[in-house]
Structures are given as structure tokens and as C-alpha cells.
Amino acid sequence: MTRSTIMTAALLALGAGGSLAQTPPALQCYREARAEMGQCIDQAKTVCEATYQGAFIQCFQPDPSCAIGCQDRENECEAAPRARQTECQQACDNTAKNASQTCRNRPDPTNCNIRVRLRKLKCDQRCVRGTAPALQRCGQLFNACLIRCAGG
Numbered sequence: 001m002t003r004s005t006i007m008t009a010a011l012l013a014l015g016a017g018g019s020l021a022q023t024p025p026a027l028q029c030y031r032e033a034r035a036e037m038g039q040c041i042d043q044a045k046t047v048c049e050a051t052y053q054g055a056f057i058q059c060f061q062p063d064p065s066c067a068i069g070c071q072d073r074e075n076e077c078e079a080a081p082r083a084r085q086t087e088c089q090q091a092c093d094n095t096a097k098n099a100s101q102t103c104r105n106r107p108d109p110t111n112c113n114i115r116v117r118l119r120k121l122k123c124d125q126r127c128v129r130g131t132a133p134a135l136q137r138c139g140q141l142f143n144a145c146l147i148r149c150a151g152g
Contacts, residue, residue: 060149070145077138081131088127096120 023031060067096116103112 066149067146070142070149073145074138074142077141078135081134081138085127085131088130089124092120092123092127095123 056067056071057064096119099116099119100113103109103116106112
């Protein structure tokens, strides 16, 4: 085999999977199982939210319009902080992806990637802490609104 053939094969392998070795079947199975678990959790969350919404409305019968108004105001209140949090976390993701790519060229890519993940975690936590006061205020306003609806 010529040197250029070896280099071409190596580059193709790196482009396809990130390493020369193919993913072992057990790890591929695990990745698929995790993906299925995530889908299951998403489906369960949707069912639980629908169940909660039905029960919530029943709590404020015969006229749930006041409580529904509280929910609407809470959603409006939370929209901007949640958007800021999502934008912030997307910036963390982008920074981590770029940093992880530079780890490939480092002498110790494993430790480099561990440090990248730790920095991403800390970045995500800053995003959450940055929006927490606004979201807590929305929750407090929602609770006060429900108390008024309940006649309390």
C-alpha cells in the first residue's frame, strides 16, 4: 500500500466515524437504546402535561377562565427568559463543539474533551442561574393569580 492510499483510507475512516475503529455493536446498541429512551420520555411528558392540564381545569370549575388566564400570563412571562436561556445554552453548545474539534489535535484529546464538557456544564449552569430570578418571579405571579382565582 502506498502512503497516499493509507492516508486516504485514514481520512475516510475519520470522516465517517471520528476514529479508525468502527463502533462496537454493544455501543451502537446502547446509543440506540438511549435514543429510544429519550423518545419515550418525551412521549410520557406530553401525556403527563395533557393529563395535568385536564385536571387543572377541573380544579377551577365551573368557570376555569380565571385560572386559564393565569396560565396564559405565566407563559407570556416566561417566554423571554426561556428564550434567553435557550440562546445562551446554544452559545455554550457552539463553543463546546468548536473546542472539542481542537481537542483532536491535542496530545491528550480525552482529557481535553473532559475539560470541554466541564466548561460546557458550567456555561449551561450560568445560563440557568441568569434566568432563574425572572422565572421564579413568573412562578410567584402565577401562584398569586391562582390564589385570587380560588377566592383566597
